[in-house]
Amino acid sequence: MAKVIYVTGGARSGKSSYALQLAGCYAGRVFLATAEPFDGEMRNRIDRHREERGNAFYTIEEPLYVERALTSLPSGTDVVLLDCLTVWAGNLMHHAETDDAIASRVDALLEALRHPPCDMILVSNEVGMGIVPENVMARRFRDIAGTINQRVAAAATEAWLLCSGIPVRLK
Amino acid sequence: MAKVIYVTGGARSGKSSYALQLAGCYAGRVFLATAEPFDGEMRNRIDRHREERGNAFYTIEEPLYVERALTSLPSGTDVVLLDCLTVWAGNLMHHAETDDAIASRVDALLEALRHPPCDMILVSNEVGMGIVPENVMARRFRDIAGTINQRVAAAATEAWLLCSGIPVRLK
Amino acid sequence: MAKVIYVTGGARSGKSSYALQLAGCYAGRVFLATAEPFDGEMRNRIDRHREERGNAFYTIEEPLYVERALTSLPSGTDVVLLDCLTVWAGNLMHHAETDDAIASRVDALLEALRHPPCDMILVSNEVGMGIVPENVMARRFRDIAGTINQRVAAAATEAWLLCSGIPVRLK
Numbered sequence: 001m002a003k004v005i006y007v008t009g010g011a012r013s014g015k016s017s018y019a020l021q022l023a024g025c026y027a028g029r030v031f032l033a034t035a036e037p038f039d040g041e042m043r044n045r046i047d048r049h050r051e052e053r054g055n056a057f058y059t060i061e062e063p064l065y066v067e068r069a070l071t072s073l074p075s076g077t078d079v080v081l082l083d084c085l086t087v088w089a090g091n092l093m094h095h096a097e098t099d100d101a102i103a104s105r106v107d108a109l110l111e112a113l114r115h116p117p118c119d120m121i122l123v124s125n126e127v128g129m130g131i132v133p134e135n136v137m138a139r140r141f142r143d144i145a146g147t148i149n150q151r152v153a154a155a156a157t158e159a160w161l162l163c164s165g166i167p168v169r170l171k
Numbered sequence: 172m173a174k175v176i177y178v179t180g181g182a183r184s185g186k187s188s189y190a191l192q193l194a195g196c197y198a199g200r201v202f203l204a205t206a207e208p209f210d211g212e213m214r215n216r217i218d219r220h221r222e223e224r225g226n227a228f229y230t231i232e233e234p235l236y237v238e239r240a241l242t243s244l245p246s247g248t249d250v251v252l253l254d255c256l257t258v259w260a261g262n263l264m265h266h267a268e269t270d271d272a273i274a275s276r277v278d279a280l281l282e283a284l285r286h287p288p289c290d291m292i293l294v295s296n297e298v299g300m301g302i303v304p305e306n307v308m309a310r311r312f313r314d315i316a317g318t319i320n321q322r323v324a325a326a327a328t329e330a331w332l333l334c335s336g337i338p339v340r341l342k
Numbered sequence: 343m344a345k346v347i348y349v350t351g352g353a354r355s356g357k358s359s360y361a362l363q364l365a366g367c368y369a370g371r372v373f374l375a376t377a378e379p380f381d382g383e384m385r386n387r388i389d390r391h392r393e394e395r396g397n398a399f400y401t402i403e404e405p406l407y408v409e410r411a412l413t414s415l416p417s418g419t420d421v422v423l424l425d426c427l428t429v430w431a432g433n434l435m436h437h438a439e440t441d442d443a444i445a446s447r448v449d450a451l452l453e454a455l456r457h458p459p460c461d462m463i464l465v466s467n468e469v470g471m472g473i474v475p476e477n478v479m480a481r482r483f484r485d486i487a488g489t490i491n492q493r494v495a496a497a498a499t500e501a502w503l504l505c506s507g508i509p510v511r512l513k
Contacts, residue, residue, distance in 0.1 A: 011471055019296075091180075128472075130299075130471060149335040161339075163503050164350050299355060301473065317354020325507055
């Protein structure tokens with residue numbers, strides 16, 4: 001049975017580093033990046049992160065249809081590190097999808113996680129522990145991201161919360 | 172000795188669902204709703220939640236004097252689920268009460284929790300783990316809500332933090 | 343080997359109270375306050391906190407060069423309680439230092455924590471679990487504060503997260 005490892009935490013909590021460390025135990029590593037290079041600064045940032053990972057990972061960029069990326073992995077893939085679900089939530093909203101359309105995209109990921117092609121590590125963010133945002137879009141984003149977190153964490157075989165760089169086992 | 176169970180978490184962390192699940196172990200259930208129907212949208216939302224709970228709960232709406240609601244429960248009540256303390260904190264502020272008046276309302280709840288009429292489940296929110304709000308009202312709200320959380324959690328016999336839908340035992 | 347105890351949590355989570363409680367086990371106590379009295383209100387607040395601590399602590403105010411304060415402690419100091427790292431992060435930013443200058447100040451603290459003059463208790467804040475701030479300065483602050491938290495927590499011999507007043511052991 002393939003492992004599905006969920007890793008969450010706040011901004012700068014060390015969640016991506018911890019996910020990279022977990023992925024270090026595997027040979028054939030794929031990095032599934034959900035960040036979308038919508039401007040030059042973002043493109044530079046994505047490229048810099050890719051350089052930092054070096055040859056350790058084969059990188060796939062997929063801002064929306066993450067479950068499709070899982071159907072066309074290079075042979076010899078032992079683990080997929082998806083970073084991150086919260087950026088993916090933002091992409092789903094940004095592409096002006098309805099709640100139903102978003103729910104159906106999340107369903108597709110959940111379905112894929114029921115029979116993953118290899119071990120999976122999914123990074124997410126805790127975004128709901130501050131004051132209620134005044135901005136209605138921010139509140140909707142918080143709801144979508146939180147719902148995705150709950151569903152993926154429920155489907156995971158292992159879950160971690162990073163706090164000040166320290167991993168706390170959730171399940 | 173009656174149980175006092177405190178359940179906290181961020182927005183969309185699964186705290187209300189977990190509280191409902193805990194309440195499912197009891198026969199005579201009362202839902203003590205602190206949300207105030209200050210407009211039609213809110214009224215609709217409250218009514219929808221009430222419909223979702225169906226016949227499983229007897230509902231009492233009490234935005235301010237929650238301890239009084241505990242003195243007039245229907246006979247056969249085995250558990251009261253109060254949802255939530257953070258909305259209650261907002262109501263206390265909204266009704267323009269002074270710090271002293273708010274503290275005395277919180278004292279009244281704490282006093283009631285020392286000798287609860289039945290098992291209690293109290294839902295709250297973590298609102299203090301984001302950036303310091305620029306808005307002075309939001310900072311005051313954060314202080315009031317945080318102080319209520321500390322006092323109720325200290326009085327509880329059991330406390331849980333929900334994180335991405337997963338309950339973490341605090342005490 | 344001296345203990346380095348890291349205590350973090352959200353606003354009004356009880357982290358400072360818990361740190362004071364931990365410090366209560368020591369005889370010679372120093373309070374290293376990082377808050378800067380930049381106006382009269384702040385000066386009053388700092389003085390009030392100092393009065394509340396009474397004679398239990400010898401207080402040193404040092405908004406920037408915290409590691410230097412550790413080299414000139416009064417004789418008989420058994421513990422230093424630094425409150426807090428997040429305010430210190432804000433001070434570093436406020437004094438218009440570059441990222442490199444900030445990193446070098448953090449290096450200096452970390453170096454001091456490798457050979458602390460006595461047991462240390464360092465209080466910090468979780469500030470990264472809300473929505474991404476729109477303000478670029480707030481995002482930079484969140485990054486700096488989060489990086490400091492990770493580095494200090496990694497160097498600590500013991501780490502705690504306060505949640506609704508309840509201490510959760512992180513390591």
